[in-house]
Structure formats: structure tokens, C-alpha cells
Amino acid sequence: MGTRPSTNDSPDKSTPGAIRGRRARGLARDGSAAEGETPAPGNALGGRFQIGPGVGKDSVAAPDVARCIAAPEELGLDTRVEFREGVIRELNGLPDGAALAIDLTPTLRVDSAGLSALMLVQRHAETRGQRVVLQNPSDELRFLLALTHMADLFDVEPKRP
Numbered sequence: 001m002g003t004r005p006s007t008n009d010s011p012d013k014s015t016p017g018a019i020r021g022r023r024a025r026g027l028a029r030d031g032s033a034a035e036g037e038t039p040a041p042g043n044a045l046g047g048r049f050q051i052g053p054g055v056g057k058d059s060v061a062a063p064d065v066a067r068c069i070a071a072p073e074e075l076g077l078d079t080r081v082e083f084r085e086g087v088i089r090e091l092n093g094l095p096d097g098a099a100l101a102i103d104l105t106p107t108l109r110v111d112s113a114g115l116s117a118l119m120l121v122q123r124h125a126e127t128r129g130q131r132v133v134l135q136n137p138s139d140e141l142r143f144l145l146a147l148t149h150m151a152d153l154f155d156v157e158p159k160r161p
Contacts, residue, residue: 065133066094068101075107075114084117088124099131099155110141115148122153131155 067090072079091100102118110118118134125132133155137145145151 066098076111080117101133
């Protein structure tokens with residue numbers, strides 16, 4: 001049996017796959033825009049995600065939520081690193097004790113890699129005394145959070161109508 005290629009695309013690694021992955025996303029080793037690449041103005045995440053005080057049309061950030069990020073349509077293997085790094089950058093820009101909302105209204109699919117990204121974001125927030133609020137998760141995501149015993153890690157706001 002042959003060996004499987006490494007899928008480690010951590011920005012701290014310099015494996016050929018990680019370098020190709022960062023280049024494909026237009027990112028340098030430190031997560032910033034790679035040479036010759038320009039992220040969309042006002043959006044360090046290359047246009048796939050929206051960042052703002054209350055992003056979704058029907059999304060109303062709770063009074064204690066400092067920022068809101070709209071998750072991608074598919075939170076999975078292809079988007080996990082970019083999403084995680086973008087959310088962590090936002091958390092780093094917030095004061096200790098602040099809350100960051102992730103608007104899941106546009107998110108149609110979350111796989112195990114997406115769940116892992118959410119868990120890593122939550123762990124980072126917890127080290128700074130911050131909270132991550134999941135807004136408008138689908139019933140499927142709520143089920144996955146319960147099944148994986150991750151539901152108690154997050155504040156979850158209203159389900160979709």
C-alpha cells in the first residue's frame with residue numbers, strides 16, 4: 001500500500017502542498033497577501049466572507065457582540081484554513097472578553113474539517129476570555145454540534161425559520 005500525501009496546510013509548515021495551497025489562496029506564509037496578490041479592499045479574506053457589525057440581511061448582532069463574520073456557503077476542507085485564520089485575526093483585533101458572532105445563514109454545508117475550524121476558533125477565543133456566538137445555524141449543523149458534544153462550546157442564537 002502506498003502512503004497518503006500530507007494534507008497539513010498549516011501556515012507554519014513549508015511542505016509543497018502547504019505552499020501550493022497558500023499560493024492558490026493568494027496567501028503568504030504568515031497569512032497575509034502573497035507577493036503580487038491583493039486581497040479585496042476592506043476584506044482580508046479574499047472576498048469569500050463578509051466582516052462587519054451585523055452582516056446578514058436578517059442578522060441582528062446581540063448587544064454584546066463586537067463583530068460579525070458571515071461564514072462561507074460551504075465550511076469544509078477547501079475553506080477551513082482561510083476561514084479559521086480570518087476569524088482568529090478578527091478575534092485578535094477585539095479586546096479580551098469581547099464576543100464575535102459567526103453568521104451561518106449563508107452556510108449550506110459543514111463537514112468535519114469545518115467543525116474542526118469552529119472548534120479551533122473557539123479554543124483561541126477561550127484563551128482570551130472571548131466568546132464565539134453562532135448565529136442562524138441550520139438544523140443539520142445543530143445536530144452535528146450535539147452529536148460531537150460541541151454544542152456547549154458555543155452560544156447558539158436562533159435557528160433558521
